[in-house]
Amino acid sequence: MYVIVVGGGKVGYNLTRHLLAEGREVVLIEKNRARARELQADLGEAITAGDGVRVNVMREAGANRADVVAAVTGDDETNLVVCQVAKTVFLKPRTIARVSDPRNESVFGALGVDLTVSSTRIIDAMIEKQVGADDLVIPLLTLRGGDVEIVEVRVSDESPMLGKPLRDLSLPTGSILIAVFRNEKTMIPKGETVLQKNDELIALVTSQDEAALRRMF
């Protein structure tokens, strides 16, 4: 698998290092020549100086055989253009854009970017939800631009779910339990599984039903 990373800030640098450590073929494109030289000591041939917005720079970096293009500069519009050019000019790699302004996420999705990552929104969601939920529901992963989430739920002492088999509980329509952690063990929940105090649950839930799920624990 060949990965092109655009933007050699902290995110791009660490991502590239991580991919190299995993033995992947990767090249990092950094616009600022001084920064590129600085990173060269560590990344060697995996770094190239150039502006990823320019079609020629991407072509020279081998965008035509890239499986993944990850645009992670601090500039949303640059990340969008890098992804769109990759999809239009080159052989349709999978594109990932870092998004700083969460309001751009849905726009980017509509414009053909495969995956957007917004640390602003993830951190914001964690703060908002943890404060509101007494630490009982923790968002782990957001999918599809926020439509679906994987959350961790802790069963409280006075939860109405205790002592009953799951088949007798009516979870919100847009949710399903996918794992139960109990005493260091992982169980896949079935209809006959009975929840106990201090169980930790992993659930898949739509954004509409998240509040309803939270009310059950």
Place this chain on the structure above:
Amino acid sequence: MRIVILGCGRLGARAAASFLKRGESVAIVDADEEKFRNVPPSPDFRTISGDVLDDAALEKAFAGGADLCLVATGRDPLNILLAQKVRVRFGVPRVLLRIFDPELAGVYRTLGLEVICPTLQALAEVERLTTSPSGSDPGKERRGCT
């Protein structure tokens, strides 16, 4: 026609003046209020001082609907983002945008955007001036300059 212009720079301000002269109504967005002074005052001219990346500013500009939008900030990637956002979010039927980089201009033309590329136009002019027999006419050199 209701026209929204994003960016009141050299192109944006002149385009605004030109549209107003033709009797169109124009709303323009720029973070720098000083730049609005480059457009002659008119009752059909609305200015919104704010960042073009700020949704509130855009919503104000497109509040009454728009038939045409010209995206003319100084940065290619920003123009590209804005043009598509305006099309998707506000459903503007016609969006013109400026892209300096000829290669990017080509890419976004194939994606169906109405792109104005000053570099390619200047190139065409250079070619015209250096190949046509009237190219040596000194009076013509001033044409188009401001």
